[in-house]
Amino acid sequence: MPDQTVTIEFFDQEPSTFAGDLLVFLVEEGIPQAAESGMGINRLLAKVQATGDFKGEKDQAFVLYPGLVGTDAAQGVAAKRVLFVGLGKPDEAINSRRERLRLAGGTIAKQAGAVKAKEVLLVPPKEYLLDAVEIGQCLCEGFLLGNYRFDLYKQPKEDDPPVRVERLLLHDGGLAASAVRKGLELGRILAEATCAARDMANQPGNGWTPADFAEYAKKLGKKSRLKCTILDKGDLQKLRMGGILGVNQGSAQPPFLVILEYKTNKKNPTVLLVGKGLTFDSGGISAKPPAGMEDMKYDMCGGAAVLAAMQAIVEIGVPEVNVVALVPATENLSGAAALKPGDIIRHYGGKSSEIINTDAEGRLILADALAYGIETYKPQAVIDVATLTGAVIIGLGHHYTGLLGNNDQWADQLTEAGARVGEPLWRLPLGPEYRKQIDSRIADIKNAGSDRSGGTITAACYLQEFVGETPWVHLDIAGTAWDFTEKTYIPKGPSGIGVRTLVDCLRQWRPIQSADKNQ
Ligand code: BES
Ligand code: ZN
Ligand code: ZN
Numbered sequence: 476m477p478d479q480t481v482t483i484e485f486f487d488q489e490p491s492t493f494a495g496d497l498l499v500f501l502v503e504e505g506i507p508q509a510a511e512s513g514m515g516i517n518r519l520l521a522k523v524q525a526t527g528d529f530k531g532e533k534d535q536a537f538v539l540y541p542g543l544v545g546t547d548a549a550q551g552v553a554a555k556r557v558l559f560v561g562l563g564k565p566d567e568a569i570n571s572r573r574e575r576l577r578l579a580g581g582t583i584a585k586q587a588g589a590v591k592a593k594e595v596l597l598v599p600p601k602e603y604l605l606d607a608v609e610i611g612q613c614l615c616e617g618f619l620l621g622n623y624r625f626d627l628y629k630q631p632k633e634d635d636p637p638v639r640v641e642r643l644l645l646h647d648g649g650l651a652a653s654a655v656r657k658g659l660e661l662g663r664i665l666a667e668a669t670c671a672a673r674d675m676a677n678q679p680g681n682g683w684t685p686a687d688f689a690e691y692a693k694k695l696g697k698k699s700r701l702k703c704t705i706l707d708k709g710d711l712q713k714l715r716m717g718g719i720l721g722v723n724q725g726s727a728q729p730p731f732l733v734i735l736e737y738k739t740n741k742k743n744p745t746v747l748l749v750g751k752g753l754t755f756d757s758g759g760i761s762a763k764p765p766a767g768m769e770d771m772k773y774d775m776c777g778g779a780a781v782l783a784a785m786q787a788i789v790e791i792g793v794p795e796v797n798v799v800a801l802v803p804a805t806e807n808l809s810g811a812a813a814l815k816p817g818d819i820i821r822h823y824g825g826k827s828s829e830i831i832n833t834d835a836e837g838r839l840i841l842a843d844a845l846a847y848g849i850e851t852y853k854p855q856a857v858i859d860v861a862t863l864t865g866a867v868i869i870g871l872g873h874h875y876t877g878l879l880g881n882n883d884q885w886a887d888q889l890t891e892a893g894a895r896v897g898e899p900l901w902r903l904p905l906g907p908e909y910r911k912q913i914d915s916r917i918a919d920i921k922n923a924g925s926d927r928s929g930g931t932i933t934a935a936c937y938l939q940e941f942v943g944e945t946p947w948v949h950l951d952i953a954g955t956a957w958d959f960t961e962k963t964y965i966p967k968g969p970s971g972i973g974v975r976t977l978v979d980c981l982r983q984w985r986p987i988q989s990a991d992k993n994q
Contacts, residue, residue, distance in 0.1 A: 481619060483663050485656050486596055486644040491515065491552050493644070495594030498554035499583050501576075501614075502531035503565045503600060510598055510648065515551055520559060533563030533575060534582050534963060538590065554596070558586055562600065572605050573613050574897045580617020581963025584640070588622070591638035599648035599655065607650040611658020612665075618643060619666035620964040620971075625677040661791065665978060668787035669971035675779040676956070676969035680755035680772045685731045685804035688752050688778060692733045692802070695782065699789040706732040714847065716803075717820040718828070718839035723805040725759055725813025730805035732844060733778075735785045737798040744855035745797040746981060747848045748785075750973075751837045751861035752778025752804035759833030760809045761816060773969055774837070776956035777860035778802035780973030784981075787974065793981040799852045803840040807833070819918050823847045826940065829918035831925075837863045838922060838937040845941040856885050856987055857947040858980075859938065860973045866930030868954040875901040876955045876972065879935035882946035884987050889948050892980035897962075898972050900950065903932055910936040946987050950976075 490498060490510065500509035500516060507524060510516045519539070523529050529537040537559045541552040560579050567575075587595050597618070599610045622640055631637060647655045675683055675691070689705045696703030708729045711719055716732070723730040733752070753774035757763060763771065781800045788798055814820070818830045820839070824846040828839065841859055849857065867877040876893065878900040880886040886902055893900040909932045912924035920940055924933045935949045952972055959970035 481622065481640055482642045483615065483659060484642065484644050485652070485659065486646045487652065490596060490598050490646050493596040494553040495555070495596060495642070495644070496592035497556050497558055497587055497590065497595045498552065499558045499560060499595060499597045501560050501562050501579055501598070501600045503562045503603065504531040506531065506565065506602070509559065510601070516557070519557065523559060529559055529561070531561040531563070533561055534578055535561030536582055536586050538586065556590060556592070558583065560586070562603070565604070569605070570894050572603070573609060573895065576605070576610060576613035577617030577620070577897055578963050580614045581621030584618050584621030585963060587640050592640060593638065594642045594644070595640055596644040596646060598646045599650060601649040607654035608658040608661070610650065611645060611655040612662040615643070615645065615659045615662025616666045617964045619663065620669060623670050623673060623966055625674060625968070664787050664790045665975050668783040668978070669974045671786060672776070672779040672783035672971040672974050673969045676773050676776050676971070678772070680806070683772070683775065684728045684754050685752065685806070686728065688733050688775070688782070688802055688804040689731045692735050692782060695786055696735065701785060701789055702736040702738070704734040706734070714823055715821065716823045716843040716847065718822050718843040719803045719805055721814045721818070721820040721830070722759070722807050722836040722839050725808040725810040726806040728754070728806050730803070733782070733802040733804060735782070735800045737785060737788055739794055739797055743795060743797050744986065745799060745852050746984070747852055747854035747857045748781045748798065748800045748977060749841060749844045749848060749857065749859040750778035750781030750800070750802045751775070751841055751863065752802040753837060753840070754804060754806050756807045756834070756836065757809060759807050759813050759836060761833040762809060763834060770957065773957050774862050775804070776862050776952060776969060777973065778804060780860050780952070780971070780977065783971070783974045784977040787978045788981060791978065791982065793984065796981055796984050798981060799848065799854065801844045801848045803844040805840060807836045822941070824850065824941070826920065827918040829915040829921040831921050831923040835923040835934070837861050838934055841938055842941045845938060849942060849945050854945060857942055857945055858889065858950065858977065859947070860950045860952060860977070862953040862956050863951045864931045864934045864953055866927065867951040870903070870931060871901055871954055873954045873958045874960045875899050877931050877951035878902045878948060879905055879932065879951070880946070880948035881905065881939060881942065882948070882987060885946040885948050888983070888985060889950070889976065889980055892983060893976045896975040896979050898955070898976045900976070905932060905935055905939060909933055913937055
């Protein structure tokens, strides 16, 4: 994996003494002040604002070179460049205030890249209406997410070697220094985990196989206090996991069920996370059309999100819950031994399934993992994350993740977490009228409806068969795992979606009252 670590430090001297490449101030639209009063920077900003060229609009950026300006105001500023970044209008809701800081962080990363800055000092806005921890967190998160590159497979150009930001420094900007420091650390952990998920996703099918999921989890287990268990093909056979084994039949790569356990206290409830780890989805015998098939290396983004979330959870700590993560991992290929339409498989626990379409394979591997995870770990709540259906892109496009589930409280907790972190979720219904579409004449259930109507919902109905009464939420990230809403901190390619939502949701965990179960 590429090592892109940026050193992040706290800077406790006067920002004007910073002699690095880029000194950054954030400015809200209509507010004539960037830093603590008394700094020459504010006089400089006043001059810039007077030109009318920089108002502090969202994502607006203005670079100036103090050494070249020669005004009184610029004197005493040691940095090579000063960058003013706009935060937009101040009068919005709290989630939008968080998002505006992440966007500003992404803008700073872009500007730093454009001037090949290696050392950046960021001064947070003093009068910004958000808790100081969150100010530090959102800025750091946005910056590191915006600074992401994946160039493992590119040869560096000799005449133009890539320059990367090596040190990000954060000043307290007049806020409580310990709070800003704490936020900085949270932001770093969350962004690094999200970038780890992006790295896994960017790897091609021949660079990230089911065995790589197993290796990654083992390494994570070794260097942290996560317990790692890897179930291999023999174990899956003993456990009769016909879904994972069936999908794997056409592949030369052995399948795995990867398990990571984060334990706090036996008395605490357990939350089960399950991520689809399909390292390449050709559709199998029900082959996908060739155009765009290369994107199906991203069919493991759910698994990546779940493993990366565990990486962040162990660093940040979620003291009120135990967390178990399961990633069923295989390829879906065609071949002499591959699963065929019409075949019947038997899932873990005994339920039989008639295969109508071998391209509806995600639900087959998730079904085994859900049934096994629920029986083994008896979780109080379950979340699965999967690039499950093309239909969710038809319904919601690339801007909202589809959410379906059997419990309003749990669905609300996820929706709130997604809104807080800038990964919006939209709930779709479930119900017997949809479930009927996957009734099979000769097996307990079939893996696809006879028409494509309500495809995201019928896929979730399939999964629902394997969760029983346990509060469960399914996130269909097929539209958002890559090509997600263009933002300064979301690159083209995989977004790493889900990692920050999962961690945030677990940090804000509220016990689910069983009386309110629905659907
Ligand atoms: N991995 C795909 C879903 C997908 C499609 C993700 C496009 C991202 C972009 C999944 O395995 C699949 O092929 N689903 C089928 C189900 C159908 C055959 C019932 C689909 O959505 O077409
Ligand atoms: Zn498929
Ligand atoms: Zn798939």
